[in-house]
Amino acid sequence: MKTVVLATNNAHKAAEIATALDFPGWEFRTLRELGLESDPEELADSFEGNARIKARAAHEVSGGLASLADDSGLEVDALDGAPGVRSARFAGEPCDDFANNQKLLAALADMPDGERTARFVSTLVFINEDGTETVARGTIGGCIGREEQGEGGFGYDPLFFPDVFGGKRTLAEVSQGEKNAVSHRGNALRDLREQLEASLHFLGDPEG
Template sequence: MQLLVASNNAKKLAELERILRAADVQGVEVIPLSQAPAYEEPVEDGRTFADNALIKARAGARETGLVCIADDSGLAVEELNGMPGVLSARWAGRHGDDDANNALLLGQMAHVPDGRRACAFVSVCALVTPDGAEHVAEGRWEGTLLREPVGENGFGYDPLFLPADAVAAGRSSAQLTPEEKNALSHRGKALAQLVEVIRGLTSDPSAEGPGTVD
């Protein structure tokens, strides 16, 4: 079975492949958007992570005839009622400006005491089949918002995120190795919940799609 990931992010594909291998799921070929029939990607205008993940997964399944999995993720700060949330990538107004996003968030939280700086990275993964079946899973990575950036690894809000996990040993997400981060990540937790769904689809002829994608 070919499983389309609605992304060209190699790290997302590798993470899903690692999880499927660990669960001994056989007969799945994970492919990125670049290897699927081209289609116009939808506007992610949902109000929640689940909305956006479903928008992408539905479009992928509909336009390619393949089982499609997509995710939407971001940082949810408790003091800000879950924001930046779905606006995480464009919190400062321009998509993908990590430095500006981090600076704005730190400014908004500057006078918030340590006891009220709880936050979490959240990922919602949606899997949609060509016949319209939908499955949604959420993963959370709990932590605390730091007062200044720490670490050089990762991207986005990683330098501001202090994981609650003991294995992190007081290091920010941007100080973890890629292997450590993958083992703890919100996306990994969400994807793991879909493993049995994917395993079941490998024996379902209707999930095979229109044929091999070159």
């Protein structure tokens, strides 16, 4: 059995990862499930950099287990890519989804509909037992609405209208299954799976 430590304690995120990467003989465990603590400072200026920081920390604290971390956020074109890597703390500490959304709406208050384009970005860094890294990225494009809509999701989901839904529903108004099928993290996980499937080494093939 290959254990992959997930640099998160988010049960929903862990379940999504385990479903997407259901390789035979692989099991996924959060830091808490393994009785581990890891909370490194995310000081990088990119999603990939922060994901790498978290993955490496989990790899080390687990004694060299394979590890997987993601870093994701919202990039708004009219704000030169902000909030970006500061998405979770856009309105300051502590993290507050409502405050973040209100700050975003205020920043775009005078922006016409055609200039409210944005995208969610997710970058995954997988570190195998031997320290080999695989990096995957996924995005979903759309635009920012003028008020929160929907009761599902979290973060900026109630403000984000994905292009894939014709700009008619926010990510907070669709089912979890619909979201997973098109989301930035879902796309990043599909990218990662393809890369890992291309390498028998990662899958532990005895003849690889």
